[in-house]
Structure formats: C-alpha cells, structure tokens
Amino acid sequence: MKPLDRRTFLRSVLGGVAASVALPPLEAMLGVNGTAWAGGEELPTRFGVWFWGNGIKPDRWVPSTTGSGWSPSVELDGLAGLTDYVSIASGCEIKTATHPHHSGMTGIMTGRKYYQVGTTRDTIVSTFASQSVDQLAADFYSGQTPFRSLELGVTRFRGTDEGTTFQHLSHNGPNSPNPSEYDPVAVYNRLFGVTTDVRVDLARQSVLDHLGEQVIRLHGRLGHSDQVRLEQHLDGIRTLELQLSAERGACGVPDSVSSWPDVDGQEQIEQQNRTMSELLALALACDLTRAFSVQWSTAGSGVVVWQVGATDSMHSMSHNETGDQPTCHAAIGFAMDNLATFLQTLKDTPEGDGNLLDRCSILCTSELSDGQVHSNDEYPIMIAGRGGGRLRSGVHYRSGSKLNTSHAVLTALRGGGVDAASFGADEGYVTSGIGELEA
Amino acid sequence: MPLLLLASALLLSCQQAPVRVPVAESAGAYTPPEPRLHRLTEAQLRGALAAVFDVDVTADLPGDTELHGYAVVGGSELTWAPSELEQLEAVAWDLADAWAPDATTAESRLGCDLGGDPLSGEAGEDCIGGFVTELGRRAWRRPLSGDERDRMVDLYSAVRGAERDPALAVQAVLVATVLDPAFLYRVEIGQADPDHPGQRVLTDWELATRLSFFLVDGPPDEALLLAAEQGRLDGPGLRTQAERLLDGAKGQEQLLSFFEQTLDVDRLPLVSKDPDLYPEWDADMVESLRTETREIVRAVLLEDELGMDALLTTDLFWLDQNTMALYGIEGTGLSTGLVEWTDHDRAGILGRGAWLAVNANNSLTSPTHRGKAVRTRLLCQDIPPPPPGVPTIEETDPDASLRDRLEQHMTDPTCAGCHQLMDPIGFGFEHMDAIGAWRKLDGVHPIDATGELDGVTFDGAGDLAWALADHPQLSECTTRQLLRFAKGELETTGEEAAIQELSVLLEEGGSVRELVLEVVASDAFRRLSAPASGICDEALEGRTRPCEAACGEGKETCVAGLWTGCTADPGAPESCNGIDDDCDGSVDQDLIRPCQADWGPGEQVCDDGGWSSCEGPLPPAEICDGVDQDGDGVIDEVPAVWAEVASTAELQAAQPSCDPEGAPDTDTCASSAHRFCNSLGCGSVSGLELIDPVDDLHGLFCLDDTAAVLHVGSYATLSTHHEGCTQGSVYGPACNAAISRYCASIGQVTGYGPVEHSGDAAYIICTPGASTMGTTYSTIVAYDAGCDGSGERMGPHCNQAIHGFCRAQGFATGHGPLENSGDDLAVACIGVAP
Structure with missing residues (x-):
C-alpha cells in the first residue's frame, strides 16, 4: 500500500470533526521509524506558554513529594492523570522583582525587570523590556510554518490602567504586544478559512514589497522612539511575507466551531477553554504553527470563577477573602483543571508513534506566587510535555535555595528544541537550565 | 497653606513614589513634545476605511489597548503586531475585492478607461494616476508627493502586467493605500517655524487630521480637507471648523x-x-x-x-x-x-x-x-x-x-x-x-x-x-485629561506650563465646550519639537552629515527639512549590569531601587553590576511584654538597658500621686518609673526618668540587675555626701549629687533617686555600668531647647537633653545632672544605643 500523505490523512480525520480531536494512529502514514512523516520530514517540536493570573496558594499547590512520580497536591488534583507528562520546578524565585504582578509577569516571560516607556505619571504603567519567551521560540521556528505564532485567550478580563503587562501575554518588545484572540470563530477562520489563489498571492507579495519600502522611507523622517516602533511594524510585514511563502496545505478543513457567549452574565469558561484547546491541538497537528501562548486569565485578572461559587473577581478575592481563602483555592484548582483539559487534548492527539504532548514543551505559570501577599518566591512553574525527548517529564524538582526562575524558563525553551544560549538579563540572566528536568 | 502641609504628609507616608502635587510644582517654560506616530483606534480605523471604500465596515478589526485611561493614548505608544497586520491585510483585500470585483466595475468606480486591451501594460496609467491622487488625499489626509504617486502607479502596472487583470491591480492599489503607515497612523512631522528655532508646527493637513480625530473620532471630511488645502485653518477659520465639528452629532457623541x-x-x-x-x-x-x-x-x-x-x-x-x-x-x-x-x-x-x-x-x-x-x-x-x-x-x-x-x-x-x-x-x-x-x-x-x-x-x-x-485640582485635572484625549498622548513635563494656562478657563467658571475650543486653538495643540537632531536647509535635501549619539558616531540625512535617521548608537538607559549602557563614562551610577526589607520598605543600590542587600528600617526594639517584637524567635530578650513605653494610667497605677503629663520629673514619678519597670520581669530592677511623651504615652528606660543596684539608704547618710540632701529636699540637685557620690564611694560609679522614700529612709539606685561625663548646658541644649542652664537646670527638659546627648555618644540613655556648676554639668550615660 502506498503511504498516505499527511494532507490526505488529516483531511480524512478532521474533515468531519472539530469538537473532539481523537486522531487514531495510522501506521501507513508514518515512516518506518515512527518519528517522521512518510514524506521524510522530521516531526516538529513546539514551544508554548499556558498562563493563568493571580498565582496559587503555595501550601496547597506545591506537591509534597519530589523526584519522579510526584503525587498531585490538592490544587493540582486535576492533573492526576498527567503527572508522567508534567514536571514541576518549585521553590524558585523571580530575581528581578520590585512590584506586584508587574515584576512577576515580565520576570517569568522575559527574565527581566518590567519596563516603563517615559511617563510623566507617578505610577507604574509597565510593558515588557524585550520579546517574551514564546516569541524567542517563534523567532527560532520562523519561516517553517504558515503562522509565526498563535496567541489565544480564554477568560476576557483585561486591566486597563497599568500598561500592556496587565493586558497581554505575548510581546515583541516594549509596547508591542501580540494580543490574544478570544473568539474561537475568529481563530477558526484565521487558521482554516483561507482560500489560496496563486494570482492573488502574487499581488499580495507585490503589495507587501511596496509597503516594506514605504515603511523604510517614513522611518528616516522620525525620531528615535518612533523609529523603533516602525521597525516592529516592518517585522510584521516581513512575517506576512514569510507566511505567504510558507508551505501550507497539510490540513483539511474541519467543521466550523461556535463562540461561547455568556449565560446570565457568566462566562462559559470550561467550554471556551475546551474549544480553544481543540483548535490549538489542530493547529499544532497540522503544523500551522510551532509557537503559541494561551492566556487563560491575565495578570491581576478580575475573572469571576462562578463555577466554584465565587461571587467576586479573582484578584479581589485573593486580597479580601479571609481565613484559608477556600474559594480562591477552589478557583486555582479550577484553572488547573482547565490546564489539564488542554494537556489531555494534546495527549489524545496522536502523532508519529506517540502524541502531540510528546513533542511539545509548555511552560505553565503565573505572574506571582501567593496572590494574597504578592510573593515572588515559591513560584508556580510547570513544564508540560516531553519536548521530543529533550525533557525528563514527570519530575518534581525542588530548589532549596530560591533558584532563579529563569533556569526553569530556559529548560522549557530548550525543551522546545530552541537553541538558546541564555535567558533574561541583569539578575534574571542565566545560561543553564535545570539538569534534573533535562533528558 | 493647608494643602501643601497635607501633601507633604502624604509624601512621607506613601513611600514608594510621591503623589502628584501640581500646586507645589513650578511649571517651567512651555516646550512642545517631539512628534509621535498615533496608531488609529479600532473606531477610527473603521471610520477611515469607511471613508475610503464608502461602505459600512463590519469586519472584526484589531482591538485597542488603553493606556493612561484612553485608547487614543494607547495608540501613541503601541505599534501594529504581526497578527494585527495579518488581520488588516485580510480585511483590506476583502474590501478591495468588493469595491472593484472586475474590470467593468473598477472602471465605472474610477470613471475612466483602464485600457481596452488587457495585454497592454501602458494603457490606463493616466486613469490610475488620477485615481491614486484622489484616493491618497482622502486616505492619507494630504496630497501625495509626485514620488508617492509614481510608486503607486508602478505598483498598479506591475500587478496588471504580471496578472493581466486591471481589477486585481486596482485592488492592489487600494490595499497598499490602506495598509500604508500614512493611513494606519496619524503621521505628524510638521514644518519648521522660523520664529521659534527648534520648534515645528503642524501643517494645515496635519492640523485638520488631528482636529477631526479629536472632535469626531474619524478622518477629516471634504469641507475640512478643503479648508486645509486653502490655508483657512488659522484663528477664526479654525474655530469655525471646530465649532462645526463639535456641534454636529458626531462631535457631541465624541x-x-x-x-x-x-x-x-x-x-x-x-x-x-x-x-x-x-x-x-x-x-x-x-x-x-x-x-x-x-x-x-x-x-x-x-x-x-x-x-x-x-x-x-x-x-x-x-x-x-x-x-x-x-x-x-x-x-x-x-x-x-x-x-x-x-x-x-x-x-x-x-x-x-x-x-x-x-x-x-x-x-x-x-x-x-x-x-x-x-x-x-x-x-x-x-x-x-x-x-x-x-x-x-x-x-x-x-x-x-x-x-x-x-x-x-x-x-x-x-x-x-x-x-x-x-x-x-x-x-x-x-x-x-x-x-x-x-x-x-x-x-x-x-x-x-x-x-x-x-x-x-x-x-x-x-x-x-x-x-x-x-477641590483646587479639579479644573486642572479635567484640562489635563482633555489634552491627553485631544492629542492622543500623555503630556510631557515641557507641556506643564500649557496645562496650567489652559486650566484657568475652568477655574474661572468657563464651560467644557469653551475649553475644547481653547485647546484646539492653543499652541499645545499644534506645536512640536524637532525630532532627532533638528532642522536642515531645504537645499540640503538628501545630503548626509556626520552625527553622534551617546554611544557612537554615524550619519544622518536631510529629509524634508529635518536632519533625521542618525545611525549612531544612542545607548540605553543605565541598568544594573556592570556596563556603561548610556555611555556617560560611569558604570551603574546612581541606580537605586525600592525593595522590601524585613521591617518595611528599603532601598538597594547598584554596585558593579549587582544590587546591594536591601537596607530598610531597623526591626522594632524588643520590650518586656511577652511578645516577640523583633521577630527573631526569642521573646523578651532585652538588653541591660532598654526602652519601654508606659501610659499615664499604668504610671498612676504604679504610683497614684504621679502626674506624668503635668509634672513628670518629681519624686512620685521617679517612684512610678521605678515600680513600673520593677514589675515587668525580664530581670528589671528599676527605671529612669520619663522622656519622649506622646499624648498619654511616656518613654522610659528600664535597667536590669546588671545595670542597676538597689540600696536602702537614708537622708542622714546621703547628706554626708552632699549637704542639702534631706527629707525636706527629697528630690533635686542636692540629692542627685549626694547619690552619685555615695555610689562612687562604694565602687558603683554613680546613681540616681531617690526612687522611694519614707521618713528618713530613701531607696537609691546605683548604676555601676554607667560612664560619667562632663559637658555643658550650652552643648546639651542642642537636644532640648528647654534645658539651657539659665532656666531649667534639672527637670523634664534636661532629662530629655541628657538622653539625647548620651544617645549621640552611642549610649542607650543617661541621667543627671550628677553635679552642676555654672554652664558645666556632669551626666551619667548608660547602656548601648540600639
């Protein structure tokens, strides 16, 4: 029997399925060794970030056992079936911390202090000093897939008065965020709604060439800070050019998806999370992108997790709930259950001789540790997936000496196959990962 | 000046950064800001696309990121992300395809012939040239330069020549027009102002655009473009246009x-x-x-x-x-x-x-x-x-x-x-x-x-x-916010003077409508500082010259009257990394950051690429009360001489006749202090005089059994050491001297009291660990102005002064005077300063 090509396979499997992604392994599609497609190309490795806001309750989040085969803590109970695919780096600390939320968000995503564009106000309106870790990976994978990176959002709350740090996860640099998409239909249309026409593509190429030159002409007439902004604009045009020339067509088009409007003013978080997880699994399986980020909730998010009985926003609750903060705790558990849904979706998607999660490295983290006290030590960090064999998964590594969180981020980045010499700057700068989590 | 007093109190307590107190600032001369690109907001983009394609645009467009309270201000700091350009590109092609789906429709839209023979690359260029000129004025809100027009026609020809499809080529021109930075941003470069070297003013086209996006949240309409074209945007002409826009439905909505x-x-x-x-x-x-x-x-x-x-x-x-x-x-x-x-x-x-x-x-x-x-x-x-x-x-x-x-x-x-x-x-x-x-x-x-x-x-x-x-700041704040919204950017410190000047209108009871018109007419609305290194003669257009920035040398080019695009490395703000980021010759200088120390906010300084440890407030001193104040896990580990606080009620419970708030330096209050300390535990034997009163609270130092020795003596004995220390004198300079000499005579250096007395019996305290020191009233008056030796020579002020004096010598506190004569006095200092 002639081996099927990947396009045929995915079209047949995905053609009628969007709501659940359960791809059966199909030997005919694989090359002999099971790690490459029949066409001969290596299976890709991907890097992603899965982020939730407002942290954890450390006493109920950090697992009590270390090493291989860790037992889930109360808040990580939802991950019980995935412990062999998830490693934990606990006891680490953000070394660039000066202010709540801001420092942790930029510390974990860039390994740097937060950045303020010249302001005449006496408060913090912050942004990222450099590109975020998902974009470091996107740079590395650049040109190999139609989409440079995907940014998806689950819950919709966005803070407004404290800068891009409180609104966006992925950044290209200062005040250059890659906003998350919150509408599954828009994601679907972007990924699968494209009709290609060679004539139009050539015209598009001509327009993009023209625009690149227009941007460069304007560049010379601007002050320095606008020049930097316009350089980012130019990068965007180049990304479109690469997208236009990238090989596309490994995928058939699955059924459409639907949005999840509020019911009685309440966000349908689980449904939204499930749909976004499935769309992302499809995008990865079809090799439409290799870099992604999921912002389940923002830094300092005001999402109301009514599913666990919360009546106030997560951020407000993290400061105002008394006692052991049982509702906060339950809401964190709910976020972790949502993470488990995402990871399980990847695990249930076969690829090669394994599944998508075997070939992903996903940094799962937040912008602080205990939201109640804004702590930056005992930082919540998980690395999910096996990175195509680069990661030792299922290990709980515990630092006794407040290890720099950047070591964990670099471990995850290298787990995605990204050839990174270092991560971070100043006190956040590291050149080594965590050996215990690396294969 | 109650407001200023209040403000300074707030500054002290809100420690991380001061609250803005504009009344205390003196605004310098007005300096306009450098120009900024303003990314259009979602609503502005929708309106601008509608103006180009003459349809309602219902497609999803990139959303806004609000900064400093307004989406328009976010637009002055953000750029377009790759995914947003992707989204815009898709929307633009859809709109263009609907506008010119085929050659016939395109020609009817353009109102001219694109060339009957589709194989001919030349035909139709006059037609497209006219279209590009008209389109550019509407989309870029200014006339195109000849070069811009030619490049757009070239794009048309390239697509048409390659694809033999005039409609697709028209679509390409439309897409290129609305994805151009001139469309996606408000671009303000201005023109040189000969009267104010270094300053520029918006061109009439730029002013019309700024005015329109401010007042109606959309691009200028034909009447406004015409006013710009005819140079009618000065003085009354500008006001006429502003009133027309402001009073229309869109203006009211905005x-x-x-x-x-x-x-x-x-x-x-x-x-x-x-x-x-x-x-x-x-x-x-x-x-x-x-x-x-x-x-x-x-x-x-x-x-x-x-x-x-x-x-x-x-x-x-x-x-x-x-x-x-x-x-x-x-x-x-x-x-x-x-x-x-x-x-x-x-x-x-x-x-x-x-x-x-x-x-x-x-x-x-x-x-x-x-x-x-x-x-x-x-x-x-x-x-x-x-x-x-x-x-x-x-x-x-x-x-x-x-x-x-x-x-x-x-x-x-x-x-x-x-x-x-x-x-x-x-x-x-x-x-x-x-x-x-x-x-x-x-x-x-x-x-x-x-x-x-x-x-x-x-x-x-x-x-x-x-x-x-x-509230005195209400008018100024409303003005400040309106200016942020009007210009779509955060003000710079150089614009503070303009804000103060504009604020007068509301302060004097003016209306918001009048303020809008005043803002529009103000210098602040139309002036810019020249970016980069300034203005060049138009004759030098296209020439280059050497330039330098903080970290190197390069070249810059004269473009449209501005020296721009200096290629030299400007450096970066100094950060704590052991590198001279801003190339000013010093490494990591003056870098201080707030940090959280064990007992409150502290500071760290950068030293050779690393941050020093966090220096913050000292831990609260341990007192003897069963509580671990300093958090070291040990309760009540007080030194031999330590500070306590007693309330009036506690002191009177110990000795009812003590009036600590009226007469703190008396034999009865000496007794109160003694009994208060004595009853605490922690090895406490006695206490010194009351100092540092705050309302009904009084400071005092307690002494443990290594610092204080209690002797039961008599006035009869004491009077042999210094005459005048009798049952009648009780407590005063004579007994101070007598007790000090008595303690010295038994090898215990000095002492104080009496802390209790009854008839001839007197309890005195010797302080064998004390150091006696000679000083003068004119020295110790520095620590309490009430102890100047001419008025009070012994008493509450002198107790305070002696405490301050001893503290300055590194001791915990002191007592005295032991002896005094003229300006001279001797004091006892005791314990170790925390």
Whole structure:
C-alpha cells in the first residue's frame, strides 16, 4: 500500500470533526521509524506558554513529594492523570522583582525587570523590556510554518490602567504586544478559512514589497522612539511575507466551531477553554504553527470563577477573602483543571508513534506566587510535555535555595528544541537550565 | 497653606513614589513634545476605511489597548503586531475585492478607461494616476508627493502586467493605500517655524487630521480637507471648523465618549455582578445606566454649557423603571427621562448607578476602588502600587463591617500610606451598594459614611460631591485629561506650563465646550519639537552629515527639512549590569531601587553590576511584654538597658500621686518609673526618668540587675555626701549629687533617686555600668531647647537633653545632672544605643 500523505490523512480525520480531536494512529502514514512523516520530514517540536493570573496558594499547590512520580497536591488534583507528562520546578524565585504582578509577569516571560516607556505619571504603567519567551521560540521556528505564532485567550478580563503587562501575554518588545484572540470563530477562520489563489498571492507579495519600502522611507523622517516602533511594524510585514511563502496545505478543513457567549452574565469558561484547546491541538497537528501562548486569565485578572461559587473577581478575592481563602483555592484548582483539559487534548492527539504532548514543551505559570501577599518566591512553574525527548517529564524538582526562575524558563525553551544560549538579563540572566528536568 | 502641609504628609507616608502635587510644582517654560506616530483606534480605523471604500465596515478589526485611561493614548505608544497586520491585510483585500470585483466595475468606480486591451501594460496609467491622487488625499489626509504617486502607479502596472487583470491591480492599489503607515497612523512631522528655532508646527493637513480625530473620532471630511488645502485653518477659520465639528452629532457623541472614558463608565457593559445578590443587574439595567450617564453629561455640559463642578453636583436624574427601582424613587406622575430630583446623598454624577457599579466589586462595594477612581481620574493624583511580599489583608473579623475591616488593614504602615489616600474617600459612598442601590446597613452594621478629602470632612456622598466640586485640582485635572484625549498622548513635563494656562478657563467658571475650543486653538495643540537632531536647509535635501549619539558616531540625512535617521548608537538607559549602557563614562551610577526589607520598605543600590542587600528600617526594639517584637524567635530578650513605653494610667497605677503629663520629673514619678519597670520581669530592677511623651504615652528606660543596684539608704547618710540632701529636699540637685557620690564611694560609679522614700529612709539606685561625663548646658541644649542652664537646670527638659546627648555618644540613655556648676554639668550615660 502506498503511504498516505499527511494532507490526505488529516483531511480524512478532521474533515468531519472539530469538537473532539481523537486522531487514531495510522501506521501507513508514518515512516518506518515512527518519528517522521512518510514524506521524510522530521516531526516538529513546539514551544508554548499556558498562563493563568493571580498565582496559587503555595501550601496547597506545591506537591509534597519530589523526584519522579510526584503525587498531585490538592490544587493540582486535576492533573492526576498527567503527572508522567508534567514536571514541576518549585521553590524558585523571580530575581528581578520590585512590584506586584508587574515584576512577576515580565520576570517569568522575559527574565527581566518590567519596563516603563517615559511617563510623566507617578505610577507604574509597565510593558515588557524585550520579546517574551514564546516569541524567542517563534523567532527560532520562523519561516517553517504558515503562522509565526498563535496567541489565544480564554477568560476576557483585561486591566486597563497599568500598561500592556496587565493586558497581554505575548510581546515583541516594549509596547508591542501580540494580543490574544478570544473568539474561537475568529481563530477558526484565521487558521482554516483561507482560500489560496496563486494570482492573488502574487499581488499580495507585490503589495507587501511596496509597503516594506514605504515603511523604510517614513522611518528616516522620525525620531528615535518612533523609529523603533516602525521597525516592529516592518517585522510584521516581513512575517506576512514569510507566511505567504510558507508551505501550507497539510490540513483539511474541519467543521466550523461556535463562540461561547455568556449565560446570565457568566462566562462559559470550561467550554471556551475546551474549544480553544481543540483548535490549538489542530493547529499544532497540522503544523500551522510551532509557537503559541494561551492566556487563560491575565495578570491581576478580575475573572469571576462562578463555577466554584465565587461571587467576586479573582484578584479581589485573593486580597479580601479571609481565613484559608477556600474559594480562591477552589478557583486555582479550577484553572488547573482547565490546564489539564488542554494537556489531555494534546495527549489524545496522536502523532508519529506517540502524541502531540510528546513533542511539545509548555511552560505553565503565573505572574506571582501567593496572590494574597504578592510573593515572588515559591513560584508556580510547570513544564508540560516531553519536548521530543529533550525533557525528563514527570519530575518534581525542588530548589532549596530560591533558584532563579529563569533556569526553569530556559529548560522549557530548550525543551522546545530552541537553541538558546541564555535567558533574561541583569539578575534574571542565566545560561543553564535545570539538569534534573533535562533528558 | 493647608494643602501643601497635607501633601507633604502624604509624601512621607506613601513611600514608594510621591503623589502628584501640581500646586507645589513650578511649571517651567512651555516646550512642545517631539512628534509621535498615533496608531488609529479600532473606531477610527473603521471610520477611515469607511471613508475610503464608502461602505459600512463590519469586519472584526484589531482591538485597542488603553493606556493612561484612553485608547487614543494607547495608540501613541503601541505599534501594529504581526497578527494585527495579518488581520488588516485580510480585511483590506476583502474590501478591495468588493469595491472593484472586475474590470467593468473598477472602471465605472474610477470613471475612466483602464485600457481596452488587457495585454497592454501602458494603457490606463493616466486613469490610475488620477485615481491614486484622489484616493491618497482622502486616505492619507494630504496630497501625495509626485514620488508617492509614481510608486503607486508602478505598483498598479506591475500587478496588471504580471496578472493581466486591471481589477486585481486596482485592488492592489487600494490595499497598499490602506495598509500604508500614512493611513494606519496619524503621521505628524510638521514644518519648521522660523520664529521659534527648534520648534515645528503642524501643517494645515496635519492640523485638520488631528482636529477631526479629536472632535469626531474619524478622518477629516471634504469641507475640512478643503479648508486645509486653502490655508483657512488659522484663528477664526479654525474655530469655525471646530465649532462645526463639535456641534454636529458626531462631535457631541465624541465629547460624551470622552467623559465616559474619563469616568471609566465606558467599562459598564463589561461589568458583571453576583446574580444571586443582584438579580436586577442585567443588560437592560446596564443600558439604562449608560443612557443616564450620557443624558446627564449631555444636559449639563453640552446643553447648559456648565463645568465639571456642575456635573459633580447635578440634581438631574434620568428616570425609567430600572433607575427608579434602583434609586428607590416612587411616585405617580413622575415623567421618565431627565428629571430634577433632590437627593443630597446622590448629588452629582458619582451618585448614579453607572459610576458606583463600575467602581465596585461583583458582590461587595469597594471603598478603595471608588477612592482611587476619584484620586486618579478626577484629580489626576497617582497612587503607586504596593511593594511585593506584603500581606494585603491581616486576619480580621470577617463579621465586622467592610469599613472596620479596611481600617484594620490600615494599621500596617506599609499599606496605610497609600490606602489613606483612597479608602477614606470611598467610605463616603458606603451607603451605595455594589450596583448603586441605597442601603442603610452593611450586613448588620450601621453605615459610617464620614470621611475626609484633603482637609475637608464630609458625611456621605453628597457632602463629598460638593467638596470635590470645590477641590483646587479639579479644573486642572479635567484640562489635563482633555489634552491627553485631544492629542492622543500623555503630556510631557515641557507641556506643564500649557496645562496650567489652559486650566484657568475652568477655574474661572468657563464651560467644557469653551475649553475644547481653547485647546484646539492653543499652541499645545499644534506645536512640536524637532525630532532627532533638528532642522536642515531645504537645499540640503538628501545630503548626509556626520552625527553622534551617546554611544557612537554615524550619519544622518536631510529629509524634508529635518536632519533625521542618525545611525549612531544612542545607548540605553543605565541598568544594573556592570556596563556603561548610556555611555556617560560611569558604570551603574546612581541606580537605586525600592525593595522590601524585613521591617518595611528599603532601598538597594547598584554596585558593579549587582544590587546591594536591601537596607530598610531597623526591626522594632524588643520590650518586656511577652511578645516577640523583633521577630527573631526569642521573646523578651532585652538588653541591660532598654526602652519601654508606659501610659499615664499604668504610671498612676504604679504610683497614684504621679502626674506624668503635668509634672513628670518629681519624686512620685521617679517612684512610678521605678515600680513600673520593677514589675515587668525580664530581670528589671528599676527605671529612669520619663522622656519622649506622646499624648498619654511616656518613654522610659528600664535597667536590669546588671545595670542597676538597689540600696536602702537614708537622708542622714546621703547628706554626708552632699549637704542639702534631706527629707525636706527629697528630690533635686542636692540629692542627685549626694547619690552619685555615695555610689562612687562604694565602687558603683554613680546613681540616681531617690526612687522611694519614707521618713528618713530613701531607696537609691546605683548604676555601676554607667560612664560619667562632663559637658555643658550650652552643648546639651542642642537636644532640648528647654534645658539651657539659665532656666531649667534639672527637670523634664534636661532629662530629655541628657538622653539625647548620651544617645549621640552611642549610649542607650543617661541621667543627671550628677553635679552642676555654672554652664558645666556632669551626666551619667548608660547602656548601648540600639
């Protein structure tokens, strides 16, 4: 029997399925060794970030056992079936911390202090000093897939008065965020709604060439800070050019998806999370992108997790709930259950001789540790997936000496196959990962 | 100057960063800011696309990122992300395809012949040239240069030549036009101003564009473009255009939008409330409250042309069944719509449901958020965020009222500084629940809605509204916010003078409408500083010259009268990395950052690429009370001489005849201090004189059995050491000298007392560990002005002065005078300064 090509396979499997992604392994599609497609190309490795806001309750989040085969803590109970695919780096600390939320968000995503564009106000309106870790990976994978990176959002709350740090996860640099998409239909249309026409593509190429030159002409007439902004604009045009020339067509088009409007003013978080997880699994399986980020909730998010009985926003609750903060705790558990849904979706998607999660490295983290006290030590960090064999998964590594969180981020980045010499700057700068989590 | 005094008190307590206190700033001369690219907002983009394609644009467009309170300000700092350009590109091709789907439609749209023979590359270029010229003026809001026009025609020809498809080539021209930076940003370069070297002014085209996006949130219409083209945007011409735009429907809408954004009630549709507690909160209620805000703002500011003070105290309500139910307004014959209704507790726009609900949590009110909204949005005073690692809630009684719980939180000095700026304002609104309905009780607790706003006390939201309307910073803040919104950018310090000048209008009772017209006519609205290295002669166009920046040399080019694009490395702000980032010759200089030390906010300095340890306040001193004050895990480990605090009541319990607040330096208070310390435990034997009084609290030092030795003596013995120390003299310089000499005579250096006496018997304390020192009154008066040797020579002021003197020598405290003569005196210093 002639081996099927990947396009045929995915079209047949995905053609009628969007709501659940359960791809059966199909030997005919694989090359002999099971790690490459029949066409001969290596299976890709991907890097992603899965982020939730407002942290954890450390006493109920950090697992009590270390090493291989860790037992889930109360808040990580939802991950019980995935412990062999998830490693934990606990006891680490953000070394660039000066202010709540801001420092942790930029510390974990860039390994740097937060950045303020010249302001005449006496408060913090912050942004990222450099590109975020998902974009470091996107740079590395650049040109190999139609989409440079995907940014998806689950819950919709966005803070407004404290800068891009409180609104966006992925950044290209200062005040250059890659906003998350919150509408599954828009994601679907972007990924699968494209009709290609060679004539139009050539015209598009001509327009993009023209625009690149227009941007460069304007560049010379601007002050320095606008020049930097316009350089980012130019990068965007180049990304479109690469997208236009990238090989596309490994995928058939699955059924459409639907949005999840509020019911009685309440966000349908689980449904939204499930749909976004499935769309992302499809995008990865079809090799439409290799870099992604999921912002389940923002830094300092005001999402109301009514599913666990919360009546106030997560951020407000993290400061105002008394006692052991049982509702906060339950809401964190709910976020972790949502993470488990995402990871399980990847695990249930076969690829090669394994599944998508075997070939992903996903940094799962937040912008602080205990939201109640804004702590930056005992930082919540998980690395999910096996990175195509680069990661030792299922290990709980515990630092006794407040290890720099950047070591964990670099471990995850290298787990995605990204050839990174270092991560971070100043006190956040590291050149080594965590050996215990690396294969 | 009460305001200034208050302000400095706030600065001390809100430690992370000072709150803006513009009254204390002296604004320098006006300096315009450098130009910025302004990314169009979603609404502006929609309007601009509609103007080009002449259709309603319904496609999803990239969303806004609000910065400093306004989406337009976000536009001056953000750029377009790759995914957003991708989205725009798809939308642009869809619109272009619909506009010119085939050659016939394209020609009919263009009104000219694109060339009958599609194989010919030449034909139709005149037609497309005319189209590009007209399109560019509409889309880029200015005439195209010859070069720009030629490049666009070249694009047309290239696509048409390659694809043999004039419609596709027209589409390419349209897409290239609306994806050009000249369309996606407001580009303001300006022209040189010969009268003000270094400054530039907007061209008429740029001014028309700025004016239009400010006043109607969309691109300039044909009448405005024509005025720009004909140079009619000076003085009265500008005012005519501004009034025309402002008074039209879009202009009124835009001004409403400004106030909705300023009050933050534009977030209303995103606000959700606990459905169990507030079943009436639904989309219908939100719509009623949104309408109410808009109708009140329209009536007060646009129709009656009043100022912000009037908006904050207005009696207008907008009634429908939702708002009547919410406000508890009943009555037959009440009409719906705008109604004057006197309810002092709901005076002004802040007493309406929209603002109250937006600035509350989902189930609880939030005095902190409401207070912060008043400070930041209405008074332009910023509140810094708290430092990390600080508990944001202490364990409090969950059954207490919200006010009581917040006030308990404010006992932590780290938090109190900033929360005192917010919470006391928010308490004024406590009668209004999380959706703005009146409540008598917070749970079971009566509401206390008293509070204070910068020295003005109030009881309830009505008083507060009037205090706010009178606040000296209200006019200036409204002006500042309007300027941010008008220009679409945060002001620079150089524009402070312009803001002060424009603020006068509202301060003197002017209307918001007049302020808008004043802003538009002001220098601040049309002046720029030259970017990069300045102006070049037009004759040098295209030439280069050497330039330098902080970190190197390069070349710059003369483009349109500006030296631009210097290629030299400008360096980076100094950061703590052992590198001279800003190339000023020093590495990591003057880098200090706040940090959280064990006992409060501290500072770290950068030293050779690394941060020093966090230097913060000292731990609180341990006292003898069964509590571990310094947090070292050991309770009551006091040194031999340590500081305690005793209340008047405690001192009088020890010795009822002591009057510590009236006469602290007496034999009875000496007895009080002695007994107070003696009863503490911790090896305490006795105590020294009372110092450092604060209200009914008194400081004193206790001495343990290594520092103090109690002797039961007699006046008879003491008088042999210094005459005059008798039962009659009791306590005074003679006995001081006598006791000191007595203690010295038995090898115990010096001492004090008597601490108890009865008849001839006198208890005295020798202090064998003390150091006796000679000094002068003219020295120790530095530590207490009341102990100058001419008035008081012994007494409470001298006790304080001796304490200060000994402290300065590194001792814990001291006592005396042991001896004195003229300006000279001897004192005993004892213990080790903490």
